[in-house]
Amino acid sequence: MENMQNRMSWLKEHLRNEWQIYVMLAPTIIWFIVFLYKPMYGLQIAFKDYSIFRGVANSPWVGFEHFHTLFGSDQFLRAVKNTFMISMLSLCFGFPMPIILALMFNEITNQVFKKTAQTIVYLPHFISTVIIAGIVITAFSPSAGIVNTFLEWLGFESIYFLIKPEWFRPIFIGSGIWQEAGFSSIVFLAAIAGVSPSLYESAVVDGASRWQMMWKITLPAILPTIIIMLIIRIGNLLEVGFELIILLYQPSTYSTGDVINTLIYRQGLQGAQYDLAAAAGLFNATVAFVLVMTANTISKRYSRTSLW
Amino acid sequence: MAGVELKKIVKKYGNTQVVHGIDLVVEEKEFVVLVGPSGCAKSTTLRMVAGLEEITGGEITIDGRVCNTIAPKDRDVAMVFQNYALYPHLNVYENIAFGLRIRKEKKANIEASVEEVAEILGLTEYLERRPADLSGGQRQRVAMGRAIVRHPKVFLFDEPLSNLDAKLRTQMRAEIKRLHKRLGVTSIYVTHDQVEAMTLADRIVVMQDGRIEQIGTPMELFNNPVNTFVAGFIGSPPMNQIDAEVQKSSTGYFVEIDGAKIKLPKLKELEGAEGKTVVVGLRPEHFELGKVKGLNNLPVELDLVETLGSEALLHAMVANTPFVVKAETNGSIDHLEDISTVSINTDLIKVFDKETGLAMGHPTSTNS
Numbered sequence: 001m002e003n004m005q006n007r008m009s010w011l012k013e014h015l016r017n018e019w020q021i022y023v024m025l026a027p028t029i030i031w032f033i034v035f036l037y038k039p040m041y042g043l044q045i046a047f048k049d050y051s052i053f054r055g056v057a058n059s060p061w062v063g064f065e066h067f068h069t070l071f072g073s074d075q076f077l078r079a080v081k082n083t084f085m086i087s088m089l090s091l092c093f094g095f096p097m098p099i100i101l102a103l104m105f106n107e108i109t110n111q112v113f114k115k116t117a118q119t120i121v122y123l124p125h126f127i128s129t130v131i132i133a134g135i136v137i138t139a140f141s142p143s144a145g146i147v148n149t150f151l152e153w154l155g156f157e158s159i160y161f162l163i164k165p166e167w168f169r170p171i172f173i174g175s176g177i178w179q180e181a182g183f184s185s186i187v188f189l190a191a192i193a194g195v196s197p198s199l200y201e202s203a204v205v206d207g208a209s210r211w212q213m214m215w216k217i218t219l220p221a222i223l224p225t226i227i228i229m230l231i232i233r234i235g236n237l238l239e240v241g242f243e244l245i246i247l248l249y250q251p252s253t254y255s256t257g258d259v260i261n262t263l264i265y266r267q268g269l270q271g272a273q274y275d276l277a278a279a280a281g282l283f284n285a286t287v288a289f290v291l292v293m294t295a296n297t298i299s300k301r302y303s304r305t306s307l308w
Numbered sequence: 309m310a311g312v313e314l315k316k317i318v319k320k321y322g323n324t325q326v327v328h329g330i331d332l333v334v335e336e337k338e339f340v341v342l343v344g345p346s347g348c349a350k351s352t353t354l355r356m357v358a359g360l361e362e363i364t365g366g367e368i369t370i371d372g373r374v375c376n377t378i379a380p381k382d383r384d385v386a387m388v389f390q391n392y393a394l395y396p397h398l399n400v401y402e403n404i405a406f407g408l409r410i411r412k413e414k415k416a417n418i419e420a421s422v423e424e425v426a427e428i429l430g431l432t433e434y435l436e437r438r439p440a441d442l443s444g445g446q447r448q449r450v451a452m453g454r455a456i457v458r459h460p461k462v463f464l465f466d467e468p469l470s471n472l473d474a475k476l477r478t479q480m481r482a483e484i485k486r487l488h489k490r491l492g493v494t495s496i497y498v499t500h501d502q503v504e505a506m507t508l509a510d511r512i513v514v515m516q517d518g519r520i521e522q523i524g525t526p527m528e529l530f531n532n533p534v535n536t537f538v539a540g541f542i543g544s545p546p547m548n549q550i551d552a553e554v555q556k557s558s559t560g561y562f563v564e565i566d567g568a569k570i571k572l573p574k575l576k577e578l579e580g581a582e583g584k585t586v587v588v589g590l591r592p593e594h595f596e597l598g599k600v601k602g603l604n605n606l607p608v609e610l611d612l613v614e615t616l617g618s619e620a621l622l623h624a625m626v627a628n629t630p631f632v633v634k635a636e637t638n639g640s641i642d643h644l645e646d647i648s649t650v651s652i653n654t655d656l657i658k659v660f661d662k663e664t665g666l667a668m669g670h671p672t673s674t675n676s
């Protein structure tokens with residue numbers, strides 16, 4: 001009892017001295033509660049036969065029925081497969097790009113050229129996804145698109161890229177890289193900027209070439225940053241940029257382009273099957289949670305670097 | 309000659325010139341220290357020798373070979389940096405081996421060399437540790453190890469001890485000196501600390517604003533500073549410098565300081581200099597306490613006695629200038645509190661031209 005009292009008085013004292021810190025923390029906590037924790041209440045409809053007329057609380061429980069439906073549905077299984085394929089491919093091709101870009105920028109000595117090149121690769125990040133999609137659709141258009149014009153100029157037949165399932169993933173992943181690689185490279189450039197110049201000078205005197213310095217100094221120095229970014233990336237693995245998919249895909253490319261989130265969108269919002277969509281979303285979130293936990297644990301064990 | 313020679317070295321950053329034609333010959337096996345206040349271009353000069361900075365003008369010769377356009381790696385020099393420049397992701401062994409690996413030495417050679425160096429520097433137990441797990445002194449030793457493992461012709465040190473605390477600095481200073489004795493490699497050492505310069509150097513190069521003020525052995529600089537700058541820089545505490553007007557009497561030239569007559573040494577520059585203002589230089593170490601017959605007696609009004617242990621610093625104002633006298637304590641400072649006169653031998657007095665700052669009667673030959 002006395003212990004409790006001590007703690008209370010300590011807490012009072014602590015709050016009186018440090019209240020500014022809690023005030024600064026408040027907006028973030030409130031944001032989390034309002035936009036992330038409160039909506040979790042609605043998650044229960046994944047286990048209910050939800051009707052908007054009865055509301056969340058009054059809809060009857062149905063257990064795992066929606067999950068049975070999902071896993072029995074070819075469309076859902078296809079979406080799971082597509083999600084994994086697209087995220088894996090964009091991880092393999094998209095993740096190294098910003099690192100390579102940052103290393104390349106770091107080797108440019110002409111400051112004017114460097115600044116110009118950086119600005120050019122950052123720009124697509126600031127363009128709205130709708131416009132990006134517009135640019136992609138225009139560029140790959142069979143009649144006037146620059147890609148097909150070029151192909152024809154080289155003597156090939158023009159291809160209607162956007163209705164061909166086999167072209168959907170390369171185009172989607174490629175445009176994703178084009179949009180984000182430059183901006184993502186900022187993190188790695190910042191990490192490189194933190195490396196003491198005397199490490200390079202010392203290596204120069206020791207006789208290291210630029211290539212050796214990149215491999216033996218720059219890369220190891222930014223490795224912790226790379227790992228942290230990789231963990232975050234793996235946690236978001238299933239969060240494929242579905243706005244861009246919705247804007248780019250067509251029924252003819254569903255076979256390679258339809259992912260869990262676009263399926264949720266079509267069935268849940270357009271088809272008003274909220275409960276089924278919630279179940280699919282919950283599945284997505286659970287897998288993502290397991291992924292980020294696993295990545296973090298592995299990294300903590302083998303590289304002494306982790307998110308928490 | 310595995311020495312280093314700098315001929316009329318000039319360095320400009322854009323339009324700003326920071327090194328103004330430096331001439332310096334470092335003999336084989338010599339330990340030369342560049343010393344001067346912060347920003348006087350010591351590092352820049354050293355980095356030009358290493359090849360880390362381009363040379364704007366002049367010529368640098370290492371081991372008889374002109375090096376201006378030779379890449380750093382081909383100059384056969386090793387450099388120790390102030391912040392040690394250790395690779396944080398490599399352990400001590402790999403840090404020391406780095407230069408050898410870059411040069412694709414044989415594995416067995418690398419192992420033997422690293423172990424030998426670790427032995428010399430007392431790092432054998434720490435070979436597996438990362439730099440983050442070492443103390444400042446150990447890191448410093450690893451940095452030294454990286455330099456000596458390659459057996460370069462010349463060592464370059466840029467303030468290698470400045471990040472250490474005072475005690476460790478003294479210890480490492482002695483270690484560097486011993487190492488130089490043992491290896492006998494030509495060394496150029498940069499520091500802003502004149503004590504470090506005095507203790508380490510075979511010869512000291514005093515620099516100011518990108519120019520060499522004086523080159524000489526520690527004792528030459530202490531006994532015969534070429535100008536007021538060197539006089540104020542070398543020695544701790546620095547030489548007292550008092551402005552006074554030259555007067556003539558039947559026995560020679562003298563000045564009057566706070567009413568006391570101070571006889572000046574016989575110098576040909578003083579002839580006919582009556583009425584001219586000169587700077588009188590008096591080393592704090594050269595005084596005797598109290599009135600002494602046959603010496604120049606100077607009245608002082610002490611405002612502070614600083615105890616150092618075996619010695620004490622007596623602070624006073626003389627001719628409106630801060631003035632310091634160094635005295636033996638002999639175990640007590642009681643007898644120092646009420647000193648009112650100090651005395652100095654005329655032969656120990658330095659005289660500088662007030663306008664040029666140059667020492668009168670200086671054996672100019674030292675400034676080769």
Ligand SMILES: Nc1ncnc2c1ncn2[C@@H]1O[C@H](COP(=O)(O)OP(=O)(O)O)[C@@H](O)[C@H]1O
Pocket residue numbers: 321326344345346347348349350351352353
């Ligand atoms: N990269 C640079 N660009 C412009 N000025 C520089 C550069 N490096 C050094 N300087 C200038 O050159 C002068 C000498 O610098 P430095 O050699 O580092 O002095 P020290 O080592 O004696 O303290 C300083 O005035 C400094 O501002």
Ligand SMILES: [Mg+2]
Pocket residue numbers: 350351352467
């Ligand atoms: Mg410096």
